[in-house]
Structure formats: structure tokens, C-alpha cells
């Protein structure tokens with residue numbers, strides 16, 4: 495493998511979004527010397543979000559190459575068993591940890607922080623700002639910002655999530671690309687009233703479910719995940735109070751820990767709320783602009799989005815290095831390597847809604863029967879192999895180091 499062309503110090507790259515995909519690409523590009531700017535609309539790096547996991551040799555290779563495998567292990571959650579419970583809190587099914595948590599599991603916010611810390615001295619982060627307009631020219635992309643002065647970059651990468659603003663500006667309206675899966679999900683921190691210690695509980699009623707989990711052994715805090723079945727809702731994504739009202743309505747009268755969880759929701763300052771949906775675009779790149787992570791091939795829930803985003807960032811940076819910064823060559827290679835891989839992962843993570851919140855009592859009972867089967871040792875191993883299969887269905891080229 496030649497490393498003649500891998501110096502990218504002549505290349506300026508603007509990345510939009512500083513969650514997982516954005517900092518992962520910044521980290522990979524900075525290793526090749528590229529001059530990277532990351533613009534994030536939140537005023538600071540966002541914490542919060544549920545635990546995300548990595549599985550199989552592809553994730554391991556990428557994270558090792560990025561130099562963060564050991565740190566992820568040092569901050570892993572050590573989540574244990576999760577149980578499906580009835581309204582009185584009695585376990586109906588126990589799901590072993592290895593079925594749910596991959597090889598290593600870490601909080602989304604913690605992972606973002608690790609990558610940010612590793613890059614903040616080499617990468618320019620601009621918080622509290624966003625792209626206003628993009629004009630792709632033969633010599634670069636002219637960018638105006640909401641707050642900062644206009645600048646020109648060689649490349650612009652949209653890593654701004656499922657509802658990507660960059661995608662909207664360059665590829666067209668979200669309605670062309672977003673497939674809605676009839677459910678919404680919410681996550682926020684709650685007091686650890688059940689005294690959970692690295693364990694989780696899931697309670698379902700027809701069309702809605704509450705999962706409570708304590709991932710880090712903190713006696714005081716737990717994470718709540720709420721899933722409900724719904725028609726498409728129209729609401730302002732910036733209006734947190736409106737999202738809380740939707741949740742309060744949908745979970746009114748919910749048994750088990752429902753009342754306590756709704757009480758905690760009133761005070762929550764870290765609410766994540768989104769449709770369970772996937773993004774399917776025809777192309778991931780156009781001119782000097784590319785989509786990465788959820789912006790290009792996102793899937794809410796199901797454990798795959800973070801792994802695909804990390805692999806996508808590694809491949810995009812590696813192809814740019816191989817091509818000496820020639821974006822036409824690199825973008826074509828990125829498209830062909832990532833497209834099928836991402837599609838396979840989307841298939842595996844497609845059905846998280848009915849998994850948590852089956853539509854009827856009968857479906858809840860048959861889900862529990864299926865869980866009981868899956869939780870038996872041989873089938874749990876089989877289940878793990880299926881998710882691992884899509885997470886490893888890509889042959890990684892040897893990129894310059």
C-alpha cells in the first residue's frame with residue numbers, strides 16, 4: 495500500500511453536525527492533515543441519548559484504527575439482563591445481556607465526547623451556528639452561515655442527522671427520503687426509583703411501551719425510553735414543551751411506572767424525541783457535497799445507526815486519502831462501498847417499534863413467547879450472529895495510515 499498521496503493538508507472540509515458521524519469523520523480526516531471545520535447548531539456538544547453498541551470485527555477494526563477502542567472499553571456500560579415485566583413489575587421474560595448490548599456498549603454522549611476531546615485541538619468546532627446557504631462551484635463550495643462570516647470550502651459533508659439540513663439544501667425535501675415506521679421514540683433521564691443496577695425492564699401495553707434501564711450502576715439515575723405507535727404527527731422539532739405534551743397525552747393512564755415516568759418527564763432537560771424512521775436517498779454525494787451517517791442512511795433505534803456512521807466516516811476519509819483529495823474519485827468509491835452495507839444494516843434495525851410496543855394484547859403475548867425462545871442460549875447466540883452479520887458485511891480496504 496502506497497502512502498504517497500495520503501497527505502490531505504491542502505483540503506478544507508466543512509462538516510455539519512457534531513454528534514457521532516461528524517466528529518468521527520473529523521477524527522479520521524485530521525489524521526491525514528485535512529483542515530476541518532465542524533459546525534453544530536447546538537450551543538455545546540450534546541450529551542444524552544441511550545447506549546449505543548458495537549459488534550463484530552469491522553467495528554473493532556475501525557475503532558482501533560481511530561485509536562479509540564481502548565477508551566470506549568474503559569467507558570463501557572456493562573449492562574446486564576433486561577426483563578419484560580407485567581403491570582406489577584413481575585418478569586415475564588428475561589433477555590440476556592449479550593442479546594441486547596453487542597460486544598461493547600457506551601452512552602452516545604460519552605462516545606461523542608471521546609471523539610470531540612481527541613480532535614478539538616486539531617479541528618475547528620463552531621457551536622451555535624448552522625449553514626444558511628451552499629453554492630457548489632467548480633473551485634469549492636461557497637457557504638454562508640446563520641451567524642459566522644461566509645467562507646469557501648473544498649468539500650461539505652452533511653452529518654446532521656435524520657432530518658439533515660444539508661440534505662434539504664442540496665438533495666431536496668425530506669419527504670422524498672424519509673420512510674416513517676408508524677412509531678415514535680423518546681428518551682430522557684429519570685430518578686432510579688426501582689433501584690435498578692445495570693439492568694433494565696420493559697413494560698408494554700397495546701401500542702405503547704416504557705423501558706427503564708440503569709446502564710452505569712449509578713444508584714440515583716436511570717434512562718427512560720418511551721415508544722408509541724402513531725400516525726405521522728406534525729410538531730415543531732425545536733418545541734420541547736410540545737413534545738412533552740404529546741408524550742403526556744399518549745402515555746396517560748399507562749400502568750406500571752407510567753405515572754412516575756410522566757412526572758419525571760415534566761422536569762427532563764435532555765429529551766430526545768423522534769419518529770422511528772429510515773432515510774433512503776438515491777445518491778449520497780452531489781458535486782462537492784456528501785451525506786454521512788443518519789443524514790444519508792439513518793435508522794432510528796435498532797442498534798445499527800452509530801456503527802454504520804462510524805464505518806462510513808472511516809471509509810469516506812480513507813477514500814479521500816487514497817485519492818489524494820480528489821473528491822470525484824473518492825465520493826464514487828464511498829458511494830459504492832457504503833450503499834449496500836448501510837442498506838443491510840437498515841434491514842436488520844427496521845422493526846424496533848412493534849418489538850417494544852406490539853399493537854394488541856395478542857401480539858404482546860406472541861412477542862413474549864418469541865422472546866422466551868430467543869432468550870434460550872442457542873437462539874440468543876443465533877440472534878447475535880444475525881445482527882453481527884449485517885454489521886460485518888463490508889470488506890474494508892487497507893487505507894493509508
Ligand SMILES: Cc1cc2nc3c(=O)[nH]c(=O)nc-3n(C[C@H](O)[C@H](O)[C@H](O)COP(=O)(O)OP(=O)(O)OC[C@H]3O[C@@H](n4cnc5c(N)ncnc54)[C@H](O)[C@@H]3O)c2cc1C
Nearest residue numbers: 511513514515535543544624654655659681787788795799
Ligand atoms: C442528543 C441526541 C440523543 C440521541 N438519542 C438517541 C436515542 O436515544 N436513540 C436513538 O436511536 N438514537 C438517538 N440519537 C441518534 C443517534 O445518535 C444516531 O442515530 C447515530 O448515532 C448516528 O449519528 P449521526 O451523527 O449521523 O446523527 P445524530 O446523532 O442525529 O447527530 C446529528 C447532529 O447534527 C446536529 N444538527 C442538526 N441540524 C443541524 C444544523 N442545521 N446545523 C448544524 N448542526 C445540526 C444535531 O444537533 C446533532 O448534533 C440521538 C442523537 C442525539 C444528537
